[in-house]
Amino acid sequence: MATYFKRGKTWSTKVRWYDDDGKRHSKSKSGFSTKVLAKQWAVDQESKLNKGVQIAKEISLVDYYNNWVNTYKKDKLSAITLDRYKYTGEALKDFFHDDKIKSITRVKYQEFINQYGSTHAPTTVKKVNSIIRACVKSAILDDYLYKD
Incomplete structure (x- = not known):
């Protein structure tokens, strides 16, 4: 699920999800000039999640x-x-x-x-x-x- 909010003059969004073990994760991004751009990014991230792609990537x-x-x-x-x-x-x-x-x-x-x-x-x-x-x-x- 994604949330959108305005910080100053730019928009931010946060995507939240649960993994297979029930652990909650989130990924956020800010600096979007419009809410539409923030929504597009969030939809893209949710699409990746639905396809099984890990978006919270941590690797050395x-x-x-x-x-x-x-x-x-x-x-x-x-x-x-x-x-x-x-x-x-x-x-x-x-x-x-x-x-x-x-x-x-x-x-x-x-x-x-x-x-x-x-x-x-x-x-x-x-x-x-x-x-x-x-x-x-x-x-x-x-x-x-x-x-x-």
Whole structure:
């Protein structure tokens, strides 16, 4: 069930549901310029729920990265390139451990890049950054993040 409310000049909405165990969950979003846009978002979320899609997604960056590599990259890359993706995953695990993908800020990511750059060549850092950015863009499309 969705609720809509106005906060200042923008509209917000909250979708609530119960999982199979009877546990209550909710997901909210704000910043809609009109109530119609808020309703459209809520209807889309409820539609996903009806199709069995989990909309309250919590996953660590490392887990998402590994799933992303296995799903989208593993069969399409050469062995050498796949090794680079593997080393990137190891670097993410060493720095971020089990941090949730939503909890990683620009500052924390920049700290990772700075630390990684202190022991690797600039070209390597650019390649690693490119790989991670592609993963983050995929996370946005999968609704784990709203922006990069």
